[in-house]
Amino acid sequence: DTAVSQTPKYLVTQMGNDKSIKCEQNLGHDTMYWYKQDSKKFLKIMFSYNNKELIINETVPNRFSPKSPDKAHLNLHINSLELGDSAVYFCASSQETGSPYFGPGTRLTVT
Amino acid sequence: AQSVTQLDSQVPVFEEAPVELRCNYSSSVSVYLFWYVQYPNQGLQLLLKYLSGSTLVKGINGFEAEFNKSQTSFHLRKPSVHISDTAEYFCAVRGGGAQKLVFGQGTRLTINP
Numbered sequence: 001d002t003a004v005s006q007t008p009k010y011l012v013t014q015m016g017n018d019k020s021i022k023c024e025q026n027l028g029h030d031t032m033y034w035y036k037q038d039s040k041k042f043l044k045i046m047f048s049y050n051n052k053e054l055i056i057n058e059t060v061p062n063r064f065s066p067k068s069p070d071k072a073h074l075n076l077h078i079n080s081l082e083l084g085d086s087a088v089y090f091c092a093s094s095q096e097t098g099s100p101y102f103g104p105g106t107r108l109t110v111t
Numbered sequence: 112a113q114s115v116t117q118l119d120s121q122v123p124v125f126e127e128a129p130v131e132l133r134c135n136y137s138s139s140v141s142v143y144l145f146w147y148v149q150y151p152n153q154g155l156q157l158l159l160k161y162l163s164g165s166t167l168v169k170g171i172n173g174f175e176a177e178f179n180k181s182q183t184s185f186h187l188r189k190p191s192v193h194i195s196d197t198a199e200y201f202c203a204v205r206g207g208g209a210q211k212l213v214f215g216q217g218t219r220l221t222i223n224p
Contacts, residue, residue, distance in 0.1 A: 041199055043214040056211050102155040
């Protein structure tokens with residue numbers, strides 16, 4: 001069973017479109033995250049939710065909107081996509097301050 | 112605020128040779144330290160972590176790391192590498208009660224036959 005799953009794995013879209021990435025974890029964790037990995041492999045946190053409540057929002061453009069319908073899901077919606085949004089987006093989950101488990105990533109390409 | 116510096120962006124080694132990947136951190140509070148591995152086109156997998164206790168931490172795949180508070184380092188080592196260890200390795204720090212991990216820039220480990 002996959003611990004942290006993301007869909008889709010690949011996403012190719014044009015500038016200006018709106019897209020969503022979904023994440024689900026079956027580990028029973030109470031905290032979920034979105035990280036962005038750029039073309040130089042640098043990883044940076046974007047958001048963190050604890051028990052469906054937003055606790056970290058790291059200077060991300062408001063075109064990015066996370067939504068957590070329940071503790072097991074954290075989705076990422078992106079409006080008006082730009083070329084610079086091209087990256088790999090990783091979802092992760094952890095129990096409180098434990099080690100995050102990462103999903104397989106979603107490679108977003110904006111053309 | 113915490114920060115992490117991985118001193119080598121690329122490390123090439125021959126198969127069965129030992130390897131050390133260097134990581135230094137800065138933090139004004141007590142820290143938790145992690146090493147993750149990312150194989151090509153995959154997500155990150157936890158190799159090992161230091162939370163407290165013994166400063167020598169053993170992880171999966173024969174890797175170990177030593178927490179050195181005086182030198183603010185957490186270097187990763189393996190006595191004999193295999194081709195399958197070719198991957199990107201990330202050091203990360205979490206400070207105090209913070210929820211987020213701060214990652215280093217990554218070190219690409221390339222194993223040559």
